[in-house]
Amino acid sequence: MDISKGIPLTTRSRSIADLNLPLVKPTANFAHNLEASAEALRKAEAVERGIGRLDADNSPENAVKVVMKGDHRVATIYKSGVVEITNQYAEQLKGLNLPSDASSNLGSIRAAIIAQAVSGEILDLKPSSSASSQSRLSITA
Incomplete structure (x- = not known):
């Protein structure tokens, strides 16, 4: 065998479209x-x-929503979407599948799911210049 000629290589040009890769969006x-x-x-x-x-995510000034069932607090939802569930409802909501996307209304979505699961209502906490005001939203299952 004659080594001086080397190993023949064949090359072929390909476009990115030939790779069939999904576009990264x-x-x-x-x-x-x-x-x-x-x-x-x-x-x-x-x-x-x-x-x-x-x-911290769960500092009181970051609370935006509270889920209530009657006079009992079920959960507090914070700006970041962090959910704090009271011990009384922890077992009942244990298997609840809460979304984890990073949308701007994640807290609202999680609050609605929790309220529906316990047949409760959502208190929307809105900070104002003097004090916090609350409005009640009813969620029906």
């Missing part, structure tokens, strides 16, 4: 997620410099 909330990430980074840098403070 940004999520519908890409801009929102990017803005939220930038805000979180800004807050973290302020904390690091000692001029700011980072609130």
Whole structure:
């Protein structure tokens, strides 16, 4: 065998379309997620410099919705979509499948699902300049 000629290679050009790869599309909330990430980074840098403070997701001022059944609080939903369920309803809601997408109305969706599961109602917590006002929304199963 003559090695001086080397191994013959054949090449063929292909376009990206030939690869049949699905197009990568940004999520519908890409801009929102990017803005939220930038805000979180800004807050973290302020904390690091000692001029700011980072609130926990479940701090009382971040509560946006409360699910009630009669006079009993079932769950509190925070701005980030974090859900805090009371011990009394934890077992009943254990297998509830709550969505985990990063949409801007995640808290509202989760509150509606929980309220429907316990036949409760949603209190919408809206901060105002002087105090918090509440409006009741009825959810029927």
